[in-house]
Amino acid sequence: MKIKQTLFLGLILLCSLGTLAQYRFKNPDLPIGVRVDDLVSQLTLEEKIGQMVNNAPAIERLGIPAYNWWNECLHGVARSPYRVTSFPQAIAMAATWDIHSVKKMADYASDEGRAIFHDSARKRNPGIFKGLTYWSPNINIFRDPRWGRGQETYGEDPFLTGAIGAAFVKGIQGDDPNYLKASACAKHYAVHNGPEWNRHTYNAEVSDFDLWDTYLVAFRELVVNAKVTGVMCAYNAFYGEPCCGNDLLMTDILRKDWGFDGYVTSDCGAIEDFFRTHKTHDDAADAAANAVLSGTDCECSHNPAYLELFDAIDAGDIAEKDIDISLKRLFKIRFRLGMFDPDERVPYANIPLSVLESDEHKEHALKMAQESIVLLKNEDDLLPLNKGKIKKIAVVGPNADSEDVLLANYYGYPSEVTTFLEGVKDKAGKDIEVVYEKGCNLVDNLVFTSEYNSKLFTSEGQYGFKAEYFQNLNWEGEPALTRLEKRPDYKWGDGQEVGDNVIASRMTARWSTVFMPEQTDEYCFNVPADDMAELYIDGVKQNKVSELYPYYILQAEKGKTYEIIIRYRQFADNAEIFFDLGTLKKTTPEDVVSVVKDADVILFAGGISSRIEGEEMPVEIEGFKKGDRTSIALPAVQLDLLKELQATGKPVVFVLMIGSAIGLEWESNNIPAIVNAWYGGQAAGTAIADVIFGDYNPAGRLPVTFYKNVDDLGDFEDYSMANRTYRYFLGTPVYPFGYGLSYTSFKYSDLRIQTANKENDATATVEVTVKNTGKVAGDEVVQLYVRDQTSGIITPIKALKGFERISLDKGEIKTVKFNLDKQTITTWHHDSDQAAEHNNFMIMVGGSSDDIKLTGKLSFAGK
Known part of the structure; x- marks a missing residue:
C-alpha cells in the first residue's frame, strides 16, 4: 500500500513539475526574456495574431487576461469611467518651462492610472481606457499655428519638446529597476503635424537637414535617453511610404540606429490607410505584412487589417517567426508592467483609489x-x-x-x-x-440663456423623460435599459456604467417627453453632446440655427403639446449629453x-x-x-x-x-x-x-x-x-518664442564659459548670475541659445539648448549653470566630415529668444 501511495505521489509531483515547466512564463523569478519566449512558444498562430491588435482577447487556456492597449494620458488620465485629476493641456505644460512640475504631473497621473487599472481588474471589468499603456506624449513639432492638434504638443522647439517629453516619460514610467509603473508612447512618428483634413493621404517630403535638425530631435531624446517604451507611427506617408511601413523611419533609424526595443503601435486605422487612401498596397493582407516586417507590432483599429495576416502567411509574404518578433515585444511590455505577477511582487499594484483627485494632485493641477x-x-x-x-x-x-x-x-x-x-x-x-x-x-x-422648467416636460404622466438605452450603435431591438429621468444631463467616461446591462461604449440612447409651453413664444432647445445628438419635434428632425452650437428653435403655442425625442449615439471616447431650454438672443x-x-x-x-x-x-x-x-x-x-x-x-x-x-x-x-x-x-x-x-x-x-x-x-x-x-523666421513676431512678462524685474550678469576637451567628448559649462531687481518675489526662466557659426552650411538663427526656471525673492541672487556637449549644440549636417569641424559657437543667454542679455563665444579645440 505504501509503495502505491509513493508511486501516486511521485506521479503527482512529476505532473506538477511538468506543468511548471510548461508554464515557465508564470514564474516571476525567471528573466523576462525567458518568460516571454516561453509564453510565445505556447501560442497557436491564431492566438498570436489575435494579440497584435489593440483589443487583445483573453487566452483562457493559459490564464492570459484580455488587454486593450489603447489608453490616453495627455494631461491626466483621459476618457476614464473614474473621476480623475485634469491638469493643464500639453501646450500649457510646455509654457511652464518646468520639467520638475511636468515629471511630477506625470507621476501623479500614472498613480491614478495604476489605481484604475487594478481596481478594474479586481472587479473583472477591464477594457479600453483602463490599461497601463498610455499613448502619450505627442512630441510632434508645432511648426504651424494653424494645426488644431498643436495644443497636444510641447511647442515649436525640438530641444524644449525633448526636455518636457523626457520628463513626462520618466514620470509615467517610474524608476523601479524591475517594473514599469506605466508605459509611455512617443507619437506620432514622424514628420506629422497637419493639416488634419488630409492626414490620411498626404506624403511628407523634407530635406535631410530638416528631418534630423527638427523632426527627429525629440523622438531621439525620448527613445535613446528617456527610454520610452512605446512609439506610435503616424498616418501620413514619408517619401512615398506610409510611416507605419517606412523602412527609413522604422527600420534604419528607430530600430537600428537608436536601438529601440520597445513596441510600436499604429495610429488608429493607419494600416488600413496603406491600401484605402495611400494606395501603396493591394489589400489588407499586403499592408499588414509590410507593417509587421517594418516593426509595427500592434494595430489600433476597429476593423484590423492584421487579422488578414493568415492570408499573408499563406502567400509567403511573411513568416510566423516574423510574427513572433512583434509578439515578444508586446509581451515584454506586459511583463514589465507586472501583469503576470502576483500583486505583492509589483510595487505599484496596491496604489489605492484614494489617489484619484487627492488633495496633493489637485494642488499640483493648480x-x-x-x-x-x-x-x-x-x-x-x-x-x-x-x-x-x-x-x-x-x-x-x-x-x-x-x-x-x-x-x-x-x-x-x-x-x-x-x-x-x-x-x-x-x-x-x-x-x-x-x-x-x-x-x-x-x-x-x-447667446443662449437657460430658463429650464422641469414642470414643462412630462412622460406618461410624470415629470421627466423616458430614457431608453441600447448597447448597439443603431437603436436596434429592445432597449437594454428603460427608466424615467429628470432630463438628459450626463458625463460618462468610456466604459462607465450607465445602468444595469449598459455601459457608455458604442451605445445609443433615446429620450422622449412631451413639452407643454406656459405661453405662446419662441423657445430654444440646447442639446450639446460629445458625439452625435439629434432632436425631433413631433416626428420631424430639427435643424440647428447655429453652425457650431446645437440650438433648435420652436415657435410654440400655449395649450398645445409637442412630442420631443432626442436620439444620441456614443461611439467611443467620453460620452456627454445635456438638454436645456431657454431663449436665444442675437x-x-x-x-x-x-x-x-x-x-x-x-x-x-x-x-x-x-x-x-x-x-x-x-x-x-x-x-x-x-x-x-x-x-x-x-x-x-x-x-x-x-x-x-x-x-x-x-x-x-x-x-x-x-x-x-x-x-x-x-x-x-x-x-x-x-x-x-x-x-x-x-x-x-x-x-x-x-x-x-x-x-x-x-x-x-x-x-x-x-x-x-x-x-x-x-x-x-x-x-x-x-x-x-x-x-x-525672418520677420518680426507680435510675441517671440520664450517670451513672458513678470510683476518683477531681473538683471543678468557675469557670463562665464568654460570648455573641457576630452577625446571624442567635448563639453562645456556656461554660468550666469541672475538677480531679482524688482519689488516682489518671482520666477525667471533663464534661457540659453546657441548659434552654430560653422561657415558654408545652413544653421538656425538661434536654437534653444538650455533653460531653467528659478525662483527668486526680492533682491535675491542665484547662479544658473548649464552643461553643454558638442554633439547637442552642433547643427546636424549630412556630411559627417564637415559636421566634425563644428567648433565655434555663439552663446546667448536671456529671458526670451528675442531678449538676449549676455553673449559669448564657445570654441572647441581641434576636430
Whole structure:
C-alpha cells in the first residue's frame, strides 16, 4: 500500500513539475526574456495574431487576461469611467518651462492610472481606457499655428519638446529597476503635424537637414535617453511610404540606429490607410505584412487589417517567426508592467483609489495652471488689480464661464472644474460686485440663456423623460435599459456604467417627453453632446440655427403639446449629453457695453477652444477647417466686441484661452493687459484669478511664436522649416518664442564659459548670475541659445539648448549653470566630415529668444 501511495505521489509531483515547466512564463523569478519566449512558444498562430491588435482577447487556456492597449494620458488620465485629476493641456505644460512640475504631473497621473487599472481588474471589468499603456506624449513639432492638434504638443522647439517629453516619460514610467509603473508612447512618428483634413493621404517630403535638425530631435531624446517604451507611427506617408511601413523611419533609424526595443503601435486605422487612401498596397493582407516586417507590432483599429495576416502567411509574404518578433515585444511590455505577477511582487499594484483627485494632485493641477500663465502685456502696470480701488468688475466673453475650454481634448472628468468667472467671484469676495455678460459665442453672437422648467416636460404622466438605452450603435431591438429621468444631463467616461446591462461604449440612447409651453413664444432647445445628438419635434428632425452650437428653435403655442425625442449615439471616447431650454438672443457689442460700462475694470475671456480646433473634426466655418484653422486671427465676433469694450475707456484685461498662437495685431496695440491662460485644466479659473489679483506672479513663457497673421506663414502643406518658428523666421513676431512678462524685474550678469576637451567628448559649462531687481518675489526662466557659426552650411538663427526656471525673492541672487556637449549644440549636417569641424559657437543667454542679455563665444579645440 505504501509503495502505491509513493508511486501516486511521485506521479503527482512529476505532473506538477511538468506543468511548471510548461508554464515557465508564470514564474516571476525567471528573466523576462525567458518568460516571454516561453509564453510565445505556447501560442497557436491564431492566438498570436489575435494579440497584435489593440483589443487583445483573453487566452483562457493559459490564464492570459484580455488587454486593450489603447489608453490616453495627455494631461491626466483621459476618457476614464473614474473621476480623475485634469491638469493643464500639453501646450500649457510646455509654457511652464518646468520639467520638475511636468515629471511630477506625470507621476501623479500614472498613480491614478495604476489605481484604475487594478481596481478594474479586481472587479473583472477591464477594457479600453483602463490599461497601463498610455499613448502619450505627442512630441510632434508645432511648426504651424494653424494645426488644431498643436495644443497636444510641447511647442515649436525640438530641444524644449525633448526636455518636457523626457520628463513626462520618466514620470509615467517610474524608476523601479524591475517594473514599469506605466508605459509611455512617443507619437506620432514622424514628420506629422497637419493639416488634419488630409492626414490620411498626404506624403511628407523634407530635406535631410530638416528631418534630423527638427523632426527627429525629440523622438531621439525620448527613445535613446528617456527610454520610452512605446512609439506610435503616424498616418501620413514619408517619401512615398506610409510611416507605419517606412523602412527609413522604422527600420534604419528607430530600430537600428537608436536601438529601440520597445513596441510600436499604429495610429488608429493607419494600416488600413496603406491600401484605402495611400494606395501603396493591394489589400489588407499586403499592408499588414509590410507593417509587421517594418516593426509595427500592434494595430489600433476597429476593423484590423492584421487579422488578414493568415492570408499573408499563406502567400509567403511573411513568416510566423516574423510574427513572433512583434509578439515578444508586446509581451515584454506586459511583463514589465507586472501583469503576470502576483500583486505583492509589483510595487505599484496596491496604489489605492484614494489617489484619484487627492488633495496633493489637485494642488499640483493648480500649481501647473499658475506656472503656465503667460503675461503678454501689462501697460502702466494695470495688473495686478488693486482690490482696494475696485468696486465693480465686469466679466465678459465666450470662455468666461466655460468648463469645456479648460479641459481641452483627450481629457478625463474631474469632479470639480473652476471656471474663470467662478475664480474671479471667489477672489472678489463680498466687497466687489461682479457682473457677467457672455456677450457672444466663440464664432457667432447667438447667446443662449437657460430658463429650464422641469414642470414643462412630462412622460406618461410624470415629470421627466423616458430614457431608453441600447448597447448597439443603431437603436436596434429592445432597449437594454428603460427608466424615467429628470432630463438628459450626463458625463460618462468610456466604459462607465450607465445602468444595469449598459455601459457608455458604442451605445445609443433615446429620450422622449412631451413639452407643454406656459405661453405662446419662441423657445430654444440646447442639446450639446460629445458625439452625435439629434432632436425631433413631433416626428420631424430639427435643424440647428447655429453652425457650431446645437440650438433648435420652436415657435410654440400655449395649450398645445409637442412630442420631443432626442436620439444620441456614443461611439467611443467620453460620452456627454445635456438638454436645456431657454431663449436665444442675437447680441450686439453695444448691448453688452450698456450692461458693463459702469464697471471699474472689464475682464474679457475669449480665444478659441477644442470645440473648433482639434483632431480631424467636422467643423467647417469661417477661419476653421476640419479641426485646423485657415486664419490665426481672433474670431471676428470676439474682436468686434473687444473693440467696443476698449472704446468705453475703462481698463480692459484680455484673458486669452487658446491651444495655439493667435495673431494679436490689433489687440497688442490697443488692449492694456493681455494674459495668455491656454487651456488650463480643472483649476484654471483659480489660477487666472490668482495672477490677475496678484496672489501669483506669472512666469510662464511662450513655447510658440505669435505671428502677426497668416501672411507670415508659408504653405501649410509644405514641411520645409524655411522661415518657420523662431529658429528660421525672418520677420518680426507680435510675441517671440520664450517670451513672458513678470510683476518683477531681473538683471543678468557675469557670463562665464568654460570648455573641457576630452577625446571624442567635448563639453562645456556656461554660468550666469541672475538677480531679482524688482519689488516682489518671482520666477525667471533663464534661457540659453546657441548659434552654430560653422561657415558654408545652413544653421538656425538661434536654437534653444538650455533653460531653467528659478525662483527668486526680492533682491535675491542665484547662479544658473548649464552643461553643454558638442554633439547637442552642433547643427546636424549630412556630411559627417564637415559636421566634425563644428567648433565655434555663439552663446546667448536671456529671458526670451528675442531678449538676449549676455553673449559669448564657445570654441572647441581641434576636430
